[in-house]
Amino acid sequence: MNDGRLKYAIAAGTLTIVLLAAGPRAGTVIAAQPAPADDLRAAYATPQDVADGKKVAQASCANCHGMEGIAAGRDVPNISGQRAVYMHRELLVYKAGGRGNTPMNNAVKFLSDDALLKVAAYYANLDPAPPASSGKAKSGAAANPVNAGKAAAGGCAGCHGETGISKTPGMPSLVGLDPKYLATALNAYKTGQRKHDMMKALVSALSETDMNNIALFFATQKPGKAQTKAAGNEAAGKTAAAGCAGCHGESGVGSSTAPALAGQDAQYFIAAVRAYKDGSRADPTMKGPATSTDEAALKDIAAYYANQQPQLPKVRLPVTTAELATRCDRCHGTDGNSTDPRAPALAAQRAEYLEKVMRAYQKGERKSSAMAAMLDGLNDSDIEGLAAHYARRKARAVVYIPVPAK
Numbered sequence: 001m002n003d004g005r006l007k008y009a010i011a012a013g014t015l016t017i018v019l020l021a022a023g024p025r026a027g028t029v030i031a032a033q034p035a036p037a038d039d040l041r042a043a044y045a046t047p048q049d050v051a052d053g054k055k056v057a058q059a060s061c062a063n064c065h066g067m068e069g070i071a072a073g074r075d076v077p078n079i080s081g082q083r084a085v086y087m088h089r090e091l092l093v094y095k096a097g098g099r100g101n102t103p104m105n106n107a108v109k110f111l112s113d114d115a116l117l118k119v120a121a122y123y124a125n126l127d128p129a130p131p132a133s134s135g136k137a138k139s140g141a142a143a144n145p146v147n148a149g150k151a152a153a154g155g156c157a158g159c160h161g162e163t164g165i166s167k168t169p170g171m172p173s174l175v176g177l178d179p180k181y182l183a184t185a186l187n188a189y190k191t192g193q194r195k196h197d198m199m200k201a202l203v204s205a206l207s208e209t210d211m212n213n214i215a216l217f218f219a220t221q222k223p224g225k226a227q228t229k230a231a232g233n234e235a236a237g238k239t240a241a242a243g244c245a246g247c248h249g250e251s252g253v254g255s256s257t258a259p260a261l262a263g264q265d266a267q268y269f270i271a272a273v274r275a276y277k278d279g280s281r282a283d284p285t286m287k288g289p290a291t292s293t294d295e296a297a298l299k300d301i302a303a304y305y306a307n308q309q310p311q312l313p314k315v316r317l318p319v320t321t322a323e324l325a326t327r328c329d330r331c332h333g334t335d336g337n338s339t340d341p342r343a344p345a346l347a348a349q350r351a352e353y354l355e356k357v358m359r360a361y362q363k364g365e366r367k368s369s370a371m372a373a374m375l376d377g378l379n380d381s382d383i384e385g386l387a388a389h390y391a392r393r394k395a396r397a398v399v400y401i402p403v404p405a406k
Contacts, residue, residue, distance in 0.1 A: 042084035043341055045121030053122025056115045060107050061123075069123045077353045081128030081397050085341035087120040099366070128395030129348040132388075145318045145381075149217030152210045155202060164218040165263075166226040172268040176223040176310030179215035180256040186211040195280050209381075216315065223263065223310035230266035230303035232296075237304030240297045243289060252305045254313070263310035266302035273298055316377075321385035327374060328386065335393040348395035354387035 045053075057067060065071055069080025079087060094104045095116065108116060156174070160166055164174035174182060189199040190206065203211070247258040254260030261269065275281040276290035293301070325336075328346070333339050336346030346354065361371040362378070375383075 040085050040341060042088040042117050042120050042124070045084065045118070045125070049118045049121050050125050051122075052115075053118035053120070056111065056119040057122050060111060061119060064103070064107075065123070069126050070129045071350060071353070074350075074352050075356055076350070078129040078349055079123045080126035081345065081395055082124055083338055083341045083343065083345055083398070084120045084124035086338075086344045087124060088117050089342070090344075091116040091120060128345070128397055131348045131394050132351060132391040144320070145213045146217050146220055148210075149213030149215070152206065153214045153217055156214070161227075163221040163224075165221075165224045166228060166265045166268070169228045169265060170267040170271065171265060172272075173226045173264055173310070174218040175221050176254075176260045176263060176313065177215070177218060178254060178256045178260070178313040179212065179219040179315055181254070181259050182215035182218060183208075183211045185259075186214065193282065216318070219313050219315050220317070223312055225263035225309065226265040226306060228265045228267065228306075230306040232266065232299035232301070232303030234300070234303045234307050236297075237300035237302065240293075241301045241304050244301070247285070251308045253311050260310055260313070261305040262308035264302075264305055266299075266306040269302040269305060270298055319382070321382075321389050324378070324382060324386055325389050328390075331370070336390045337393070337396040337398075339398065345395060346390040347393035349390055351384075351387040351391035354390060355383055358383045358386070 054067075057065075064073060064076050065079050069082075070078050091108055091111075092113065093099060094102070095108045095111070095113075097105060097109075099105060111119075156164075159168060159171045160174050164176075166173040185194070186203050186206065187208070188194040189196055190203045190211075192200060206214070241252075244252075244261070248254050248261050252261030252264070254262075272281065273286075273290045273293065276283055276286040277293075279287075329335070331338075331340070331343050332346050333343070336349070338345045357366065358371075358375055358378075360366040361368055362375050364372070378386075
């Protein structure tokens with residue numbers, strides 16, 4: 001509990017926000033905006049409102065959120081020091097059934113709007129929860145996926161080259177491949193869909209994340225031709241490869257479903273086509289073209305592709321947790337300390353609760369076009385990283401003070 005100062009007072013027409021906690025701008029006015037009474041009623045809370053709200057909390061909220069607003073349950077949010085206006089509006093959503101049939105709906109559906117306003121003011125008047133320690137929040141996406149992929153690919157260098165450019169005849173180059181294709185190929189060796197005892201043994205211990213990271217690492221390396229020789233006729237191979245362009249591109253650049261062939265080791269290319277021909281690699285789209293290609297044409301096509309310059313595939317480079325948090329801070333305040341009474345504070349919130357809510361916005365279970373847009377394309381690792389980031393931020397209380405009318 002704080003020192004008894006009322007945090008929620010407002011002047012007619014203008015809301016001004018001041019940080020209480022120490023910081024570079026602590027104790028100074030940092031935001032001002034119009035204050036419509038209907039929208040910001042919770043900011044008018046009086047000491048009596050807070051006292052009444054405490055009684056409501058004791059009767060209806062404390063079992064899950066505690067009297068101090070610090071949750072004990074895994075999926076229950078901390079609400080001490082939360083912005084009162086935001087909290088009041090969310091309670092109204094729960095009361096109206098906007099979150100489905102949940103314990104929260106049942107807890108608030110018989111409470112009056114006035115009671116919801118006062119309990120919001122009570123919890124907002126408490127000191128915020130302390131930040132989580134490293135042991136209380138998962139590390140999330142701490143490791144850069146490209147760096148993680150480089151580490152996981154350490155055992156690949158002996159055959160495929162340190163950056164995926166083969167120096168050994170018969171061994172494929174991995175540079176220039178779309179990461180989706182390469183990750184799928186690695187998984188095919190792991191499951192036995194592609195038959196290769198050595199590759200199966202090498203990838204058997206890799207997780208799906210490991211394979212995705214390895215694929216991303218090779219996709220981001222500077223492309224170059226395999227440093228091996230090709231025996232066929234390149235000019236004849238260009239003509240013979242005309243039928244391959246539909247899937248693999250005119251110069252063998254490839255796509256997310258078809259491998260890049262530009263700069264590929266010729267001996268490996270020949271061995272792969274033979275595997276499609278004899279059925280040891282199963283792919284209906286390759287069976288026909290492989291069967292109809294004779295050995296002389298196969299060598300020529302291999303020579304043609306081996307001499308094409310591979311290109312960097314178009315990949316979405318991973319965004320760091322810090323970069324993602326910068327976007328979130330635009331609405332939720334620096335380090336998740338909202339200065340907009342309508343936007344929730346995220347600092348010191350439970351990580352698992354933040355994960356749950358972000359996924360709910362992604363799935364449309366919670367409705368917000370802004371949140372859906374912000375979270376679009378984020379994977380589980382991104383969400384875990386963001387949740388852990390905000391769980392470790394120090395929460396800062398705010399005080400709403402009256403400003404004399406001009």
